[in-house]
Amino acid sequence: MAKIAVIIVNYNATELAVTAVNSVLDPARRHGGHEVSVHLVDNASTDGGAAILEKARIGWGDRVTLYLETTNHGFGRGNNLVLHKLETDPEPPEFVFLLNPDAQLKNDAIEQLATFLETHPKAAMAGARAYNPGDPNPVTAAFRFPGLVSTFAASFNFGPVTRFLRRFSVAIGAKLDTQKVDWVSGAAVMARFDVWRDLGFFDPEYFLYYEEVDLTLRCARAGWECWHVAEAEVVHIEGASTDVRTANAGRTRRPAYWYHSWQYYFRKNYGRAYALLAASAWIKGVAGNLILSRLRGRQAIAPKQFFGDFWANGLRPLLGLKPVSRD
Template identity: 55%
Template sequence: MRVSVIVVNYGTAALTRAAVESVLSRDHGEISVDIHVVDNASPQGDAAQLADLQSDRVTIYPEKENHGFGRGNNLVLDKLAAQVSKPDFVFLLNPDARLRNNALERMATFLQKQPKVAAVGARITKPGIGARVAAFRFPNLVNEFSGAISFGPVDRLLRNKSVTIPADSATQAVDWVAGAAVMIRFDVLQAVGGFDPAFFLYYEEVDLMRRIKDAGHEIWFLAEAEVEHEEGAATKVSSSAPERRRKPSYWYWSWQYYFRKTHGRAYALATAGLMVAGAMCNHIIARIRGRQPSAPLRFFGDFWAMAIRPLLGLKARGYD
């Protein structure tokens, strides 16, 4: 078997180096492994810092613009497609992630033995915290409202419809897995056209895996494959951050684009309305309890400017 590893870097040269070395330092059995590192025009000269990694096993792509996650991966996928001998599987590894065990070998072996499975994700842990959610259900109108209201009785009522699947879950078929550590059949990636280049960051892996499932393939979470992930090291967006933070504008744009593309404009608008209603209820409940609301900072204004406006056919108003 041949596995091509892709790491897309932006401003995290030291972490990217650790991610690459975590792959190079392990014995992957009879699996041939090549690594491709895309530097998305990092402003601090990351390409130069990573240049010495170039070897017969590692290829560095010093880009002149920031392509985002999906387009950065597509750049390598196009290069691989042009090769005479193509990889069996592609392993997408975040720059702030590194192998904890022989995850790559376990994921490749799983795919080899399960021909109906097109993609498999690893169990993800965060230093000092433990296992993090890495397997998910597709987002929809119901679970987006549940996530926005973030209220115990509602959560318990809809726990089997939640987007997130518990971090301590066993190996199982799921809707999608975290893009921080996922292995995908190369021929399936080619068949579905890779990542949608319209996404800059966020929701691109959800969209890709939905298209993979729509094509008749399965996606699995493999608990036995473990990857350590410093979530948010590059984007500064972390689900475990104790304080409320403002989400970047591209998160909101990606949200509306995904829902509009997948379900249509009317469904996306209905979902947006329920999210706003849920967030308003959460604010009221949080104030009564003397707690912080669960919505990101400036959620209502940002959601209107960068998600709802495009759904209404108006120009988005971003802030970064």
């Protein structure tokens, strides 16, 4: 049986994180007989996280390793804390399973994903099907890599254009069978530890967003596959820690680190010229959406203060200038 390390990185979703851990430790779940350990990182939560987790640890015992940080490391660096620790283990795990603090197992997803990786030697990563609480319909958890066309189509958001360019859309769809995809949601994904180790784990330049896309792209370029596994199921309360949700992301102001991650992903993986083209596609799409929305009397989908924030934290770094704060 394989060793599997479950990693949960929490920031201000502590009660949910306790539920996430309990869903893994549930004695009704056997995890296919695999040896499962849980590693819970608290990224200096301000919701009383340390005290809550210390109390919960009494019941968890040595089944859970707790990391109470004094700095918010973000998603990738928070996971890297555990991944680098596991790297020094004389017998590191065969698989690592990342589970968001705002997610929990709906079935024995750990067993399903581990079995899939064991029987698909070319797969480096496998993601679970996700559901909103109380909703029998799955939500999107599998994606294509972003590019110029998808950036323009998503920001322009005009029905005929969106339908014509659907094959380029980043989001593939919700009701998917088990299939190979470009990347999967980091909310519930299992990976081969040795593959991630050889690739250097998450790029620490990212604070939040695009870090899992970047790592999956590196896996793909190294010849590995990524799969969506419909048989593995989790419940996911999207964006509980970040307040950037699919349903309202176009109507709120996005944080500076979102734009930084966006430009860094494109610049790192495709070069500065391509990143500037992607930026141009996004600006043109947003401008077109604003005009169409006003003409049609509808609400625009662009994030609030988009142009100023994108210039300050997206375009400036692409042009070799320092980002500026716009708080």
